Amino acid sequence: MTNNVLAVQEPPLVLSRPGNRGLQAWDAADELLIEAARERLQPGQRLALVDDAFGALTLALHDLEPTTIADNATLRGALADNGRSNGLEVEAPEDWMRPPLGPFDAIVMKIPRQIDYLEYLLRWANDVLVPGGLLMAGGMIKHIPDHGVGVFNRLVVTDQVLPARKKARVVVCQPGSAGLAGWEKQWLGYRLPASGLELRALPAVFARDHLDPGAHMLMPQVREAAASLAEGARVLDLACGNGVQGLTALLERQDLAVEFSDVSSQAIASAKANVKGAFPEADTRFEHGDGIAGNAGEFDLILLNPPFHDGGAVGDHIALRLFRQARRHLSPGGQLLVVGNRHLGYHKSLRRDFPQVRQLDADPRFVVFAASY
Structure with a gap:
């Protein structure tokens, strides 16, 4: 039976995955990112959430008033449905056609499977984070792209690699200097x-x-x-x-x-x-x-x-x-x-x-x- 209760905080969230309710609407990386954000962030800081899949990150951290950016349009409907199910009203997500402007004090990001898209996100983070800002990036270890560690080492400054749990990993970083301008692989x-x-x-x-x-x-x-x-x-x-x-x-x-x-x-x-x-x-x-x-x-x-x-x-x-x-x-x-x-x-x-x-x-x-x- 699919678990639909995310209980990393009180009150727990009831989440579903539109179009495929037999699959869980979050993963262990979401849980680790929520915990990492709770330990490190304070109300009043400007927070961006990148590529939340079905609303787990946005709804769990809603009191921090995050700006959510997602490439995938499925988040719009999932976030609205899961928000209503939990009595929460949140803003519709932004996307990469009109990305929000910085600066942000912190970014919480799901690590994508594509290596070039990972580089795009890290370079964008470098452009919009304040000096000394926090980037918390997490993913399921089996889905982290090959050579992903090298991309992190090249583009950002890793402060901590948090202990893996349930086959998921989170890294806490500070911004580097390389942004999107002049990156020949952007297109x-x-x-x-x-x-x-x-x-x-x-x-x-x-x-x-x-x-x-x-x-x-x-x-x-x-x-x-x-x-x-x-x-x-x-x-x-x-x-x-x-x-x-x-x-x-x-x-x-x-x-x-x-x-x-x-x-x-x-x-x-x-x-x-x-x-x-x-x-x-x-x-x-x-x-x-x-x-x-x-x-x-x-x-x-x-x-x-x-x-x-x-x-x-x-x-x-x-x-x-x-x-x-x-x-x-x-x-x-x-x-x-x-x-x-x-x-x-x-x-x-x-x-x-x-x-x-x-x-x-x-x-x-x-x-x-x-x-x-």
């Missing part, structure tokens, strides 16, 4: 085959420095589908990343109305920069959200390369939710184009929501499907 990218169009992306974006093989396989099908659409047809690049599929549609037809949606604020910032750089006059919209917004309306073509990692959990639960949303937002006669790893068996999953599912392409690793009703 990385590649050129699309044939078109030569350059795509760049920020550190939290999947496959930001190379064209993902699955995405590459999907692109010809996107161009063919886009070519057959009526003028002004609505296209959605769902889980857009750097915007490669929506841009592929625009390379074929610049008269389409293309929307880009992703759960990552850095993905949306990257897609927007790429699209506005290549097609500044195109009819485009950008949505930082967890899937398709309920008021998004209908689309004539939805493009999807669904993620199958959700933090430490791996599976098809994200894809299944996106398939259901796509079905509700697909116009009559429209289609969903999906690429996925062969072992995930998306042909079976898609048939739960779509009466017509066709395989368009495949290789030993990936399969492309078209789904419609």
Whole structure:
């Protein structure tokens, strides 16, 4: 049975994980970070919380009036729901499209799995912390990226490495001098085959420095589908990343109305920069959200390369939710184009929501499907 009571303080918090209530809404690193913050911080200090997953940090430390920043849009709904469940009203989280300005006296941060995103966060912390300010960073040991210790040693001054507990670790640091300005890895990218169009992306974006093989396989099908659409047809690049599929549609037809949606604020910032750089006059919209917004309306073509990692959990639960949303937002006669790893068996999953599912392409690793009703 899933534990939903976080009891590191009084009164305890009752927390749930939206969309997957069978999984716990916090981990041992959250518990250690809450304890470390309680021991070291006082009311009146300006505190930033970075990448709280489902509200455990924000709600446990709410009396310190923290500013919460999260790349992942799922925190918005989780924080609102868990706040109501505990009788607490907190501000909606900020994101990396409009990051809050410093200075901060302290930062409490979950350590990300991506090494470049970790470097981004530490450099940002160096930019916004007051001299002598505190950075408390924690994560599950198995999820701390390779060479992460080296990044900490290079960018910040480590004061303490707290004793590990429940396979989690917290380090307490002071800021270093290296910030985001002049960091050559803040934006990385590649050129699309044939078109030569350059795509760049920020550190939290999947496959930001190379064209993902699955995405590459999907692109010809996107161009063919886009070519057959009526003028002004609505296209959605769902889980857009750097915007490669929506841009592929625009390379074929610049008269389409293309929307880009992703759960990552850095993905949306990257897609927007790429699209506005290549097609500044195109009819485009950008949505930082967890899937398709309920008021998004209908689309004539939805493009999807669904993620199958959700933090430490791996599976098809994200894809299944996106398939259901796509079905509700697909116009009559429209289609969903999906690429996925062969072992995930998306042909079976898609048939739960779509009466017509066709395989368009495949290789030993990936399969492309078209789904419609």
